[in-house]
Amino acid sequence: MAPKARVTRPETRLVLTSATLLFTELLLIRWIPAQLVYVGFFNNFVLIASFLGIGVGILLSRRRPDVGPWVGSIPLLALVALVFSNQLNAWIPVQRGEVFLGFSEGRQVEVDVAVLGGVVLLVTAAMAGFALPLGPLLASMPPLRAYSFDILGSIAGVAGFAALSALDTPPLVWFALLAALLLVQTERRRPTLATALGFAALGAVIGLAVLDQVRGDLYSPYYRITVYTPENGAQAIAVNGIPHQAMWPVAQRNPTMEPYYDEVYKLLPGKRFDRALIIGAGSGTDTAVALSHDVGSVRAVEIDPEIQRIGVARHPDQPYADPRVAVTIDDGRNFLRRTTDRFDLVIFAQTDSLTLVTTTANLRLESFLFTEEAFAAARDHLAPGGVFVLYNYYREQWLVDRYSRMLDDVFGRPPLIRSFPGHAVASVVIASGQPVAAIDPAPSGWSRPSAATVAAAPRPTTDDWPLPYLRDPGVKPQYVVALTLLLVFALVLVAGSARYARVPAGSFSLHFFVLGAAFLLLETRSLVTFSLLFGTTWYVNALVIAAILASVLLAIAVQSRWRAPRAFSYAGLFGTLALAFLLPPAALLVDPPALRYLLASAIAFAPIFFANLVFTGSFRETPEADAAFASNILGAMCGGVLEYAALVIGYQDLVLVVAALYVLAWLFARTRWLADRALAT
Structure with a gap:
């Protein structure tokens, strides 16, 4: 017989249980990849493990309906400890046909398969523990009634985590709310050893979250953000442990400053840009460079509000305080769709979410920015004589060739390309538009890809296949192996759980x-x-x-x-x-x-x-x-x-x-x- 809980109505308990499960699922999907970079490369493995754990928890509850959800906090503690002890911010070696933006290949390490396997195992165990009350509750009332309260709880879990994301709260708040949800579901009876272990584990999780909070990282709706000062003296931002952008004082022109910021202005020295659009404005360096070249006005679009706020507070040039700058917090593609303005200069400024895209079906923040349809939208927002520029550390020639082919399709002529192979990792500027098309021959340092190069480039990315960093359609063999092992693990675990629960x-x-x-x-x-x-x-x-x-x-x-x-x-x-x-x-x-x-x-x-x-x-x-x-x-x-x-x-x-x-x-x-x-x- 199940013990009496603090909340006695089965409908209320079902809502609480479902809310806890979905809240925890979102918490783990959001938190783990922010701490362990390479888990984000297997992004939906955490989702798959969550589903597996819930299913196993329902099966096990037939044998142990007396066990409360707090037992899930024991594997949760092991999971949190595993994540913190392996918080290496490690990099995956890039293989042919894939690109990862945001690291130096000299800092690569192999994927720690044991850690990834441990994450999957412990996520499954934690979710199974939290799901133990779900089976008896579903069986305690008519199926449709039970399902309706389950969905109400799921909506509450989504709403709760969305609210915390909107408030830029840190993981300490997330884990504290999870503890509160579990506490409400605790049985009214004398604590057993298992109960005491569960609550001790939950307390330890909160303690580790407090230690994490002391590090001073910020959490936006998308990233774990670290602000630091490297040896070159410029304040820098790392996201999920990956160096992301630096806040350079433009007047200093530090030799380690990325070389691509000024190139479009050097390419067209006599042209004045009255109105510029910068998508991916970040902490403000691109905007500061534009202002230094006497651009009349700048519309700075940035998707992450926390990164933009850091730029407001810390950028030495204070570009966002300039009256010529207007800021929009939005997805770049959505802004292009909404605005009716035209610009003399449109820049896609390092618009990448620093994530490897090879075999995950999940979208990245920039997925719909690097498609032919998006390039056409940028073209359509150019004023007569306008210029479109994108730059980044592309690293792979096939990716530059892909973008060249897409811009050739959109603008009717291959773009001009400027590469800097000797600057850390090769950085590239790609420029298109009527003034660029009219330049012939290409200036010193610039080149225009040949018709043969464009024709041989990988297939363009589209709104239906928005995977710019994947060279060819397909699933890499290592992912097929990992998914196969995961399915075998699931089959064995489900069969064993069903056997144990009879x-x-x-x-x-x-x-x-x-x-x-x-x-x-x-x-x-x-x-x-x-x-x-x-x-x-x-x-x-x-x-x-x-x-x-x-x-x-x-x-x-x-x-x-x-x-x-x-x-x-x-x-x-x-x-x-x-x-x-x-x-x-x-x-x-x-x-x-x-x-x-x-x-x-x-x-x-x-x-x-x-x-x-x-x-x-x-x-x-x-x-x-x-x-x-x-x-x-x-x-x-x-x-x-x-x-x-x-x-x-x-x-x-x-x-x-x-x-x-x-x-x-x-x-x-x-x-x-x-x-x-x-x-x-």
Whole structure:
């Protein structure tokens, strides 16, 4: 018999449990890669491990319904200790066909596979512990009622973490709120040794978070930010432990200052730029350089508000205090879509999020800035005689060739390129526009790629395949191996947990498993759509997740009041999936924004609504809500693996994969295999 908790109503306890699980999942996804750089290269491994842990926790609760969620704090302590003890800010060796921006190749170390494996194992164990109350709570009330309170808790967890992100709170606050959520769920009984160990572990986690806070790092919605002063004397910013940008006093012209800031002004010495747009303005050095060259006005666009605030407070030239400068905190692509202004100079100023992009389906902050459609948007915002410039430490010639090919497609002539191979790591300036196209021959130090070079360049990146740092579509062999090992680990763990909990194989539902995988991919596609249409920002993602959960609640309400026939639910689902496939996100780039939002919501959320009609219709009929939910969560874990298909086929064709999975789910619902016998009858 389960012990009496401080909160006795099962509905309230279910909301608290679900809120704790989603809050913890978001916390770990946000915190771990900020401490261990290379875990971010396997970004959705933490997500997959979270799903696996929740599914295993539901299974184990059948054998141990008396164990409270605080037991999850023991592996959480081990996880936090592992992260802090291996906080190396290490670098992955770059392999052919991939690029990582933000480090010197001389500082590379091999990926610590043991640490990554330990992270996956401990995330799984912690989430399993926190999920132990979920199974009994799901089984304690009618399935649809239980599911509705589970979704309410999930919305609360998303809202809570989004609020903390908006307030730029540090991890100490995140872990303290997690402790409060666990404390509320504590049983009213005399503490056992296991309880004492759980609370001691939780106290130790808070203690480690306090020590982390003492270091003085700042946390924006995107990064762990460290401000430091290197040997060259200029204050610098590191994000997630990676050197990111320096705040140079422009007048000093330090020899170690990046050489590319001035090049466009040297290329066109007689040209005056009355209006400039700088996307990726950061802490202000690009803006300060523009002002030093007598640019009339600067629109500085930066996605990270904390980095911009650091520039306001600490940049020696105080560029953001200049009345010629106007600041916008926004995603660069979204700004280009919203503004009607035209500029004499548009600069993409080191717009990278310092993350390796090879085989993760998750978007980066700059994903939709380096596509042909984005370059065309920049071109369309140039005034007559305007110039478009991008610069960075590109390191790989194929990446420079790719951008050259894309700019040739957009502007009608290959760009001029200026390289600095002798300056630390090779930095490159790429310039296009009518004045640049008219320069012939190329000035000393500059070059224009030949037609053969442009033709042989890797395929352009597009809004459907926004992966600029991946040379060719595909999944690297080392990731295939890692994902295979992860799936084998999951299979062994689920089988062992089911055996320990005496859960018969007949309780497992292939129907709910496939529904979980399909819905995870459908959610991914919705996030991609809204990121393209409204910006790749944390608040857009939070709003989309909340809207998805709200559509789930709507589907539950419909199923509770009107039992939607299975044929109606599937017909609506496949019809809206067909519409989503025939109308890609680019077709929804219309104005005004309110109309764009309504169209995008209808196209993106209609399949989600019908998918949840399918799920809730089946969930209402299941005799074992906890086993069905566990099957669904484990399926979502496999959906996280299937996300990698986007690296090969693009995001639009994920709709076809989703449709195929729902066909498979429909077939399983008509069979008499395992737990799906109840659905077939």
